[in-house]
Amino acid sequence: MKSTIPDTGVPITPPAANGGDRQEASLHGEILLRLRDYVVEGNIPEGARVPERQLCEMLGISRTPLREALKVLAAEGLIELLPNRGARVRQLSQRDLEELFDVMAGLESLAGRLACEAITDAEITAIEQLHYEMYGHYLHRDMHGYFQTNQRIHESIVAAARNETLKTAYTNFAGRIRRVRYSANFARKRQRWAEAMREHEAILDALRRRAASELSDILFQHLRNKRTAAIEHLTEPQEDTPASP
Amino acid sequence: MKSTIPDTGVPITPPAANGGDRQEASLHGEILLRLRDYVVEGNIPEGARVPERQLCEMLGISRTPLREALKVLAAEGLIELLPNRGARVRQLSQRDLEELFDVMAGLESLAGRLACEAITDAEITAIEQLHYEMYGHYLHRDMHGYFQTNQRIHESIVAAARNETLKTAYTNFAGRIRRVRYSANFARKRQRWAEAMREHEAILDALRRRAASELSDILFQHLRNKRTAAIEHLTEPQEDTPASP
DNA sequence: GGAGATTATTTTGCATTCATTTTTTGTCCT
DNA sequence: AGGACAAAAAATGAATGCAAAATAATCTCC
Missing domain, CATH: 1.20.120.530 (GntR ligand-binding domain-like)
Incomplete structure (x- = not known):
């Protein structure tokens, strides 16, 4: 088992719809919206790692905009960033x-x-x-x-x-x-x-x-x-x- | 006049002190703290551009961690990011x-x-x-x-x-x-x-x-x-x- | 056979590079 | 001279590359 995210069969990027009517000019903004939803919806189990590489492939983007989005999500309190150990979905006590x-x-x-x-x-x-x-x-x-x-x-x-x-x-x-x-x-x-x-x-x-x-x-x-x-x-x-x- | 930030003579990085006792493992975190203070203290006039290049030189870092910090500051509402037109200090109506x-x-x-x-x-x-x-x-x-x-x-x-x-x-x-x-x-x-x-x-x-x-x-x-x-x-x-x- | 050490692989963090877009500068024409 | 257009310069946004750290895998020795 190499993936920490359970494959729900639902890709972050629905091939048909673009996840709603909203449109975001910048890629990182787009990523931020989608990733936030993805986390809020509970697609990643609590405390689980958020593997950059895997998400990049899922979203079809490079790591730069993804990491920017992760920083914001961390600031919002949805995930936490451990130094040199990546992002985890925040576990709420x-x-x-x-x-x-x-x-x-x-x-x-x-x-x-x-x-x-x-x-x-x-x-x-x-x-x-x-x-x-x-x-x-x-x-x-x-x-x-x-x-x-x-x-x-x-x-x-x-x-x-x-x-x-x-x-x-x-x-x-x-x-x-x-x-x-x-x-x-x-x-x-x-x-x-x-x-x-x-x-x-x-x-x-x-x-x-x-x-x-x-x-x-x-x-x-x-x-x-x-x-x-x-x-x-x-x-x-x-x-x-x-x-x- | 090429610089939009008035040179107050106070560098973001004081050569002697490191801006307090706090320590941050990651660079982007460090940058975030300093930049947040820098903006909150009012070192950049309201509505003025936040030139990445200049700040990178001031801080002696590359643009990647800086941009990550900027995204967070934007999420916090201190600055705003205009698509393709960079960051501006948020002007409060x-x-x-x-x-x-x-x-x-x-x-x-x-x-x-x-x-x-x-x-x-x-x-x-x-x-x-x-x-x-x-x-x-x-x-x-x-x-x-x-x-x-x-x-x-x-x-x-x-x-x-x-x-x-x-x-x-x-x-x-x-x-x-x-x-x-x-x-x-x-x-x-x-x-x-x-x-x-x-x-x-x-x-x-x-x-x-x-x-x-x-x-x-x-x-x-x-x-x-x-x-x-x-x-x-x-x-x-x-x-x-x-x-x- | 298993615990600990060692190496290999992966992952992370940041710097650098490249393609666009914006802004500035310069030139031309009225 | 002044405005419009065009080219150059700069800045932004995102991808790629590279070194360090962490994780996984392998090996050694008991």
Whole structure:
């Protein structure tokens, strides 16, 4: 076995599509986008080496632009560069995750605060729409749909903050925990799920009233609870499954 | 005039010292640290080109590690890379500054919240110490001393949050606005200064009581006010100087 | 047969080189 | 003289080359 990256059969460069509509002038930029996705999507196992040579062949480029992209990814915290030992996909410790969740909580909390200053009635209506949609998913026990809509709500709040810098940072941090974010949910934890729904009600309520500090608090607490659920899920994945009799 | 970087007489590489005690194994890492400082310190005027060739000579290296460092700095938001037209020191619009200040406010607000959970009595005592020191500077109208101590207080709060991820992000954003942060102060604005002192009293009070949400609010507002002062200062630098009669 | 040392291979880091693109300089024409 | 065009110079972006380090493979000796 010479390859450390499992061949998923999905090449980084899809022969047909170019990975979306976005276009990047420079090669290193293009590589950066693709490689970031590739890592965020979890195509390389945690802690595994990121072999330059192999990636160069996969991408059909030389090492120079690849290495530039790797440096940036390292700066973003997705991978880590060990001196003379190449790049590894960053392995997040439990503490790292806690920290990341808290920062996300802080950013969303901020987003909520700022959103109260600038959000339009139309935007609130749109979020209400998403909220009811999400409630539907909740009633139907549609985890996937729920999560999708839930994420759109949070993104809408961030968008309503009218702060590109914040949005960028938010997206950045979200990318780092994306892998666990999806796995670390309250899959079979009905109680937490119901709680989250109530929290979302409160979020919507505070948003309607443009109660900045209040919304800030609620959002922080909401994310904090998410964090707790996620960490618990990671440490004991078979939460609600009773032990063998 | 062939050089776009004004020769300040201070080389990036001081012949004697190596710029501090820190040591970096890789060259690109070393370059990154030095170049980041070099840009943050304001050695290159805003919007000016960052000539690779010249910097390579200054640093005595080839373009490869330099370009890697430039990509990272671009990712950090300190410079921007124009396709085929090289790197420029990022010029911050007023909107950019507003956004940055708000994000900083959010991060400090978060730091305060988290600090309430983890801060020790000793740490609070230390901050109190700094507070009184700062008050002394205030009474003596010692702007420089005030700012220095003020910054140490804010850093102490961030440190008390026990979140390295947050701290890194905070440092990062602080670097971006460092240039204006120092110039954009309430130089001759006694009123704002007094207000800031009162806010700091409130911060300390909330911290003593470990009132998380409250502290979060106060810190956000405090930074918000700073932002307003800074923007005002930039748009009309001769604030308190009465217009010609 | 296996643990440790030694050599070979691979990989990394940086310098150098090459092809384009941009910018500057020079010239010509109105 | 001034502007437009063209050629030269310089700078950028990416590929290649080379030395050092790390990893893998082989060999030696017990």
